[in-house]
Structures are given as structure tokens and as C-alpha cells.
Amino acid sequence: MSRQPPRPPRAIFRLAAIGLVIAILATAFAYVSGWLDPGWLTPDSLIDTLEADTGIHAGYRRNHAKGICVTGEFESNGQAAALSRASVFDPGRRVPVIGRLAIPGPDPNASDAMPPVRSFALLFRLPDNEQWRTAMNAMPVFSVSTPEAFREQLEASQPDPQTGKPDPDKLAAFFQAHPETKPFLAWAKTARRSSSYANIGYNSLNxxxxxxxxxxxxxxxxxxxxxxxxxxxxxxxxQDPDFLSQELRQRLADGPQRWHLIITVAEPGDPTDDATLAWPAERRRIDAGIVTVDSAQSQVDGPCRDINYDPLILPDGIEGSDDPILSARSAAYSESFNRRTREQAEAPNRHQEPQS
Known part of the structure; x- marks a missing residue:
């Protein structure tokens, strides 16, 4: 009788939990602009798959559905002006920002205690009607780097109809076949959930x-x-499913919240097309200025509601890299935006403040 290879149950179930996190995060990063078979994965089919797994929450973003609008300004100190001609970095430049703080996932009623990740999207309003939009996440690296790996990840992360959770054996096989996921897994196993949107850092990843x-x-x-x-x-x-937005409002009642915009500069040989690989810690870091948030508004009717935080909407002086996931995010965000704004127009009173 053949013997089955032993497997560590605790490790496998930890992988299942991590798989749930990855499944939530990855929906925003699929590359859907031509590398994959269009019969398998397009913007439409990607969002269709997500909706089939989680249900449709009409009028909401298909990922990062639960969030809060914030407004404030960015003040440049001029330290990044030598690297980029973008007007946002001119010394002393002050520009308004419209942001959105959120948790990942498609459910606008999700508990804030569930995901280890928070996200921070920003739109910088620059002179001459230029905009800089960025969508950042509170993690150091992404889980996969290629469209092919993403497809396999989606397949491995599909919920089992019997349990409603990913199959731990499929996830274990996926991670074993993709050693590039190790940095993300190492982070996910030890990540601590923050007590606030305002006391954690956020990264562009790409x-x-x-x-x-x-x-x-x-x-x-x-x-x-x-x-x-x-x-x-x-x-x-x-025990409080909505503590993040409540805690932020309490902080803002005491005063503005501030983040330093940090630019990390690559050196020759550093990967620019792979978001799973962190750059060495000794790379040059430039503090380019201060992002200040001084008010928060409901996402139902706040200024961030109708903004698509497409990371490829960039001003003169900033361009995308050769990272294929950037095109993915742009396409997936666009499809999500089109669906939710259409639903809001068809039933404008249906989109209410989430209640947990």
C-alpha cells in the first residue's frame, strides 16, 4: 500500500488563512491587458469571478469596499525636485489631496478586525489641471509578480463549495511551486493589525x-x-467592527494627522518589474514632504466616492515602470468603477453607509 507523504496540519491551515488574505488582495492586481488568454481573464471576467464568490454589493467598489474619505494637503520641501520635474515637488509647493482609507475585500460591512492590511489612496490636485493618483497598501511586497502566477493563485484560492474556504492542499502546492511568494508569506505570518489608519505606513509596492x-x-x-x-x-x-473609521474621527477631532512622503531610489540592478522583491534597506530614501489629513467624510457622499484611484494617472515627471501589475490595476479599477457608478445611477438611494 502506498504511503501518503506527511504534511504539517498547522502549517497548512496557516496557509489557508493566508490564502484568504491573498484572494482578497489579488483581485485588485490582475493583469488583464493582453498577457493572459482573453477568453480566461478580462476585466469583465475578473470582476464576474469575484462577484460569484462573494456576492454583489451594488454601488460599492469590488475591492476595498469599506472605507472612509479624507481630505487635506501635501506640502513639498523640495527634496525630490532634483529627481522629478513634477510640479508637486517644487520647493514649498502646497496642493490639496483627496484620499481614501480602507480595508481590503468586497464586503462594505466587513469587520475591521479581519484583514491585516489597510490601504491609503491619494489624489494630488496639481496646477494646470494635472493629477497624481496613487493607491498604496500597508505591506512591504506583493505576493506574485507575473500574470501566469496570478492565474494560478486565483485557481488555488477559489473557495471549496463544502467549506467556503480555500483548499489548503491546493494552496500548499501553489506556494511550493512559487518560491517568489516567500517574502509575502513571511510578512503575512507575523503582520500585526494596527489600532488605527493613522499609525501605519503605506507603500506603492510597484x-x-x-x-x-x-x-x-x-x-x-x-x-x-x-x-x-x-x-x-x-x-x-x-469587538467593534467599525473601529477604524471611529478611531480616525476621534484623532482628527484632536488635530490633523501627518505622514511623510518617502521616495526610495533604485540603484542599477534593482528589480523594477517585480513587486515581490523589496529593495535593499540601504537604498537612498528622500523625505519629499508632508501629507496632512485634517478631515474625514463618509464614503457614501464624500469627495472620494467617485474617484477611481488608478495608479497610472500621473503628472508630467512621473511615469509607470515595466512592472506588468500596474496595467492590471488600471484595468481592474476601471471595470470596478464602471459597474459601481452605473449601479449608483440606477438606484441612487440604495447606496447607504455600511452598517455592521
């Missing part, structure tokens, strides 16, 4: 190009780092 006044290219990644010190989610917060 690389971009900065173009200077002479036309030279500098590959960069960016993120925002909070002035507020990190503290983990408390036991009391775990």
Missing part, C-alpha cells in the same frame, strides 16, 4: 519612473510613513 528636468530617468518606489507611533489593535477594538 516601481515608477521619475523624470528630471534634463530628461533623465530615476526608478523609484514611494510610500508614506506616519508621525503617529504604531500600536496594535486592542482586544476591545476586535
Amino acid at each position: 516601481a515608477f519612473r521619475f523624470i528630471d528636468d534634463d530628461g533623465n530617468t530615476h526608478f523609484v518606489r514611494w510610500g508614506v510613513e506616519p508621525e503617529a507611533p504604531f500600536s496594535p489593535m486592542t482586544e476591545a477594538q476586535k
